[in-house]
Amino acid sequence: MSTSVTPNDGLSGGQVRAESGAELPESGAQASGEGAGKWPTRWWVALLVASGVILLDGLDISMISVATPEIREALGMSASSAQWLVGAYILAFGGFLLLGGRCADLFGQRRVLIIAMSVFAVVSLLGAFADSSTLLVISRFIKGMAAAFTAPAAMSLLTTTFPEGPHRNKAFGIYNVFEAVGFSSGLIVGGLIAAVDWRAIFIMPVPISVLILLAVLKFVPKDLPRAERQRTDIGGGITLVGGMLLLVYTVVAAEHNGWASLSTVLGFVVAALLLVAFVTIERKVKDPLVRLGIFRDRTLVGANLSIGLLYGAAMGFQFVFGVYLQNINGWSPWQMGLTMLPAGLMVVVLGPLLGPLMDRYGVRKVLMTGLLSFLPCYGLLLLMGDEPNLWILLPVSVLWGIGFALSIATLMVAGTNGIADEEQGLASGLLTSSLQVGGAFGLAIVAATIAPGTELDMLYAGVVAMLILSVLALLPQLLRKRG
Template structure:
């Protein structure tokens, strides 16, 4: 991994270099021990991704209560989640590159400040429109915060054993955010749905203060950075339209003029972005980064994996809540073994990847999804906790724990420090778009109705996505390409 050319910057009163490179030197490639500052740093990075998952899953559970109090239709209420996903997925790539160009800690602090302020606005919203707007702005803030946090992780912890260990911990928080959010959101919504907008405020402020106090200042840049405005606008418009089109397919259908037109226009915008990047003097994104086939395959894999995972949760919700009449917090308890599995396995993933290699750990995770989804094909009129649901939950946790961390490690390997934000944005964008796409495909496969047999086509689609994800491991990536700019 190449080092940033920027000079070290001193923290006032510390007497020691505080750049990410200096932080990395505290541990070395093979050191088993981290300093207290490095532990705090990984907790800050992981806390950002936990907050993202926590925020969105709490809102999912609270939608019925919000609809009732604000008089929202079902079509309007779904944008409480859709607006967040739209902004999050749309801004991730731009957010990651902006963090590379203008300072990762700076972007993270500003994003956390915006997250706290907009959460406060959501607490006092008295109509659907301002609440949905606040959700879009929070998604935008998350779209800048997530790649900034992830690229800070990859530039703080050197490639190899230390980064593997860091991603294992990061993955624990990522998975815990969503699973715990369902349970916490159900409890808070039972008191008052506005509490779900209160909780992120102290968490985001705590992360903001922690970043200012414990993360090293952004190193000075060798020259003034210019933003490729044309590239930024076409990339942002293309990504927003692509995510919006995918999210809207559940309502409009895959063959509607609106859907086909959305895909065509988003493709045109992204093609225009590529043309701009090939001709502009200082491109927003160096297109040569896509010659790293390992990065490309990791993005494909994570998109397919998360598409199946989102579809699995959707089908499980239909089965337990619509057909069985369970409450959301009861479904969260079914997924609790998955979350506990991630928490138990995650901290040791770094050691496993060091010993057996990233590819073998990833293969174990991807294979675990197959029996999980096969078990779900056995669901019957009465929930079978002990031989179907709970074993499937544990297998899903194993698959998620092993796969996501390994894909993140693979997707950031061999990428230069100055492009780690871009790599993080790419991976997170693939995850979000893949999740939305998988959910839309599964939704389209399920025949409208409430009979159990109508869920089976959706389960078969999820199983097919798992098989496709596994097949990506047989794509030859060849030797790692050089990471120097063209």
Template sequence: MSIGLTPSDEQSGGSTPATGRTDAVHWPARLWGTLFIVSGVILLDGLDISMIAVAIPEIQQEFAISAATAQWLVSAYILAFGGFLLLGGRCADLFGRRRVLVVGLGVFAVVSVFGMITNDPILLIVSRFIKGMTAGFTGPAAMSLLATTFPEGPQRNKAFGIFNLFEASGYSSGLIVGGLLAGLDWRYIFALPAPIAVLLMLAALRFLPPDAPRTERVRLDVGGAATLVAGTLLLVFTVASTADAGWTSWRTTGGFALSALLLIAFLLIERHAEQPLIRLGIFRNRSLVAANVSAALLYGGAMGFQFLIAIYLQNLQGWKPLHMALVLLPAGLMVVILGPKLGALMNRFGVRRVLMAGLAAFVPCYLLMLRIGPTPDLWTVLLPASLLWGIGFALSISALMVAGTSGVADEEQGLAAGLLNSSLQVGGACGLAVVTAAIMPGTELAMLYPGVFAILAFAVLTLLAQLIHRRR
């Protein structure tokens, strides 16, 4: 479904401001309903990811498991999410976005209830893997529904601003809600997403238009799907395991080599497949490629920053997770404040200028981290860094999503969404692994500074990726 605009309304990816346009975008109730449903899906994903992070100590204590095992409650979700995003996005294109969204939400709700009642830590980790897998289908389906409902230009710019407002709100509120629920019983953290998923599923069935019938037979590229999922899962697992195995171990080098072979096999299959899972010609879209490279680098630095803040405040300073969440709360507030205005900002100044402003904000944010000392400095270091982090995310993520889906046909919007989300997840895993390898062992403050230089390098490279794209 798409709303027709005049040709002048469809320019969204250039660096030239859109002059002569009105910033006012008026939608009927059914479009607001679609936007709130897909935004609710991404809010649920952010909420679920962040709530579990603060409950790990309580779960570890109840089941008497090691920290390495408990960490898989987060890593299993990320592993499955990153591994199934591309397949999930393409399935949304092939089999229907509403259909994939509804089935995914139903499975998500059932697995949430199972995680709440299980008394086996291994099954709890398995439930997290399945939830990550379902998010790998619902996330691209929601994003492609948004991109195909709202056309390029002012409407899509505004829609993505609100969409990312929900995502950031889910993540930031999840840290606080998770801290409060974990203080009562960590099982409430698994229970809360279930009714939300059910409500979203019912709303999707009631208000989203049915998927258009296909006039031709749809065949899933099984060979491509198998090699893609296996290669991506192995890649994310290898990157996530480098902290334990080391970058030069046989396990790491072998994992990278085998994942590379699987992904090369996938490309060979796609070149000759009658109905490929991924049409390789989509990578001729330079805006899409630049957006994916920048997304990977941005999220790599962001995950590293959050990891360093956690080590500094919780491990070195002895702060509680809830206290750390309050330090990062200004970042979420900046997204809440700027989110509704992003559509107007992109319409006025152009997507690329908004994107460059957002990416530039990460540089002073990470530079401030070089000033951390034995005593936390809230007013001149931590809170300003949090504010800059929020500004960077608010401006850049929405602009990247617009750039990464511009010029893509409706029938490939799920694929574009899957690519962008895969770049974010794999980039985040790589960034976390690089920062973990960069910091020195021990509990001394000095060990954090190499990690700060690493995330600063990510921020600079993100800017360079866009500057190179702009000159071409």
């Protein structure tokens, strides 16, 4: 791992792309001269730790999503307050992600993982015994904040352990499987557990958190000391976190407050001012929290744009699918989870093959195949009738799984390839932050388009919005010149 970085240079040294506009490689094998030999034990440990973290995140958010009705009834929560069981987590996760990623770079991946995972486990356990909705929402916010530090630290551990090329491509394919399994299984498991006792949902992540924590303590090497100690960029940290928190909060609350309301408009304006202040501080401070030169890398910027728009459409899809199956047709959460099972199976099947596919056909071709899969997937939803049709639901689920399997991990590979080790946490935080903020924006946009009601005709407007987001996700990749 590299030990230092010149704060204000235009590009990273040592391991950066040959030029900021470098293209996605047509073959992963060309990016690395190493073959796909046997992995040493420390590589497997890094992969299992990173995969365990993303599995835990997927389980947690999906289980709470399907259990919200039971929690709301048990604690007497209103509809507006119940949305914050998920919203508080998303708010903290999106607000602290960039800071969490940079802390992994500055203070060490192992140290950040140990502290944040410990907080995640303790707060999850405390949430199981919360006797008021306020305490439960607060616990969800703290868990989201802890996850904002574990997610980029774990991904940074993955990218700094595996060299670019076949090894990293294969690792990301397996990592992607855990992500999909966590979310899809959480929908089914969460629905079943909530029917018995919703408090068990908060206990379930605890043993998984403890296992990950023990693996980090025992097997992950101690962080190497940095050659130079950076000054604490307090102003940058405050404006970054403040701006991101307010941005995500405004998006999440817009559905309730209204997009044209004074609170929404002011929220966006103040968030923009805080982020402008952050950029101004970073340009002048000696040791910036975020080196702005990283944004000169057009491949990284394109990956961030695509992953945000892609996940925005994906979150909208889950919302529309849920409204159609549960609200209109009265299906239970676990029945909806079974409908999405083919999507999860496609990710499980394609995940281990993703590395070889990228090595053989190149990152760009695999990515474009994945992004294009969402167009017929969402287009088929326009054929939905009053009653669910298996011959429509099945290909929709399969195509969504193919698109998810081939796109998310491939964008992560594209966005982190060529980034110096000491900035992998930042790059990982940027990608994950774009994914989460994009998801919140997409969900809010789709929800707003069908706000007048939940009739079948209203859902079609949401589907059109998803298709537009999917086309926009394609544009940053289509506009890039092939190398």
